Amino acid sequence: MYLGRDADSGKKRYRSRTVRGAQRDAERVCREIVAEVEAAGLEESANGFPSVSAWLDDWWEAKRTTISPTTASAWQSSLELYLKPAIGDMSLHEVRAHHLESLYRGLVEGGLSAARVQKIHTVASVAFKAAVRRELIAASPASTARPPSVGRQEPTAPTPEEVALILRAALDDPELYAFLIVAANTGARRSEVCALRWCDVDLEQRVITISRSVVKGAGGGAAVRQTKTGTAGQTAISEQVTETLEQLRVFRTDAASLLGEQLPSTAFVWSQDVTGARPVYPDTMSARFARVRDEVGLGHVQLRHFRHFAATQLLSAGVDVRTVAGRLRHASPAMTLNRYAAWVPARDREAADVLDNLG
16 A cells, blocks of 8 residues: 655655455455555645645555556546646645636536546545545535536437347357347346356356456456446346357357366356356457447447347336346336436326226
8 A cells, every 4th residue: 555755755655464354354454554544644845735736646546446447547547637737736725616617617618528527526526525534625625616517318229120230240259149149138237247157147047147247457357346236136038048048158168178178167158268267358348249330330339238228128118117127237216217217208108098088
């Protein structure tokens, strides 16, 4: 854990601790060290206050180890590309809400999306809030700064005809074809599909268990974590999905046998290892999908849109919101309704007709 620079020598200071236990024990100890670092204080500049850049550097060295590598990469971009160049030379106590709002306006006028600017504001909020905890400043300027608002956008869902066209084009790639069939039928996130092991697949009962996701690891490779919402459970699959996965398992078993290997039950369903030892990274599947999609002239369709396809098709067919929310592993049906409200009015009309001719 980085502890800042020594006041006399200027050298970086670190602390390490070995944890004998589970990952959650190591994460708890990590949080304890972060709290100790934040309580230790930050070196002051000549005028008694650190610059914004100095504070962000020290705060980030501790913070980056407590978030996922994917989030850390995005947050570091916000720091290095936008926050530090714009306000880094200011003293920490000089920054006011209008400085941040001026930065946000300039970024939007320069072509950055409002959604991206809101994410930059999130990083600024967390960093300045930490400075308040350290008693370096009395109040966070980000708490009263207003980032640009993001208009509500309806999810983009491909049509059944577009999905069918892509699936036919993917037939030459059995693994990609099976991946897309599962994604379209279950509405699972691509990271969740990548994390499936064969022991999660019950072809006799026609259910799969979704309990993990694949994310970018600290070393750049794939790492297995809990799902995005922390939820897990079984999801029913159709006959088409069952047959497709049966064929894929035979394909993967035969490939392993050719090399004198066996495919264990713990093998990942989608893997670049013949024995399924490691999961495939989501971006790898997205790249394979993009090649097939471009071949049929549907460049506007993204792999994540298959999740929207599943949700909108189910709602349009009259499946109740609670069931749809369960398949999507949303925290609550309200989240599903808020996200896909545009596909519910048709069912509302049917509800009105049910109550027709009263009296």
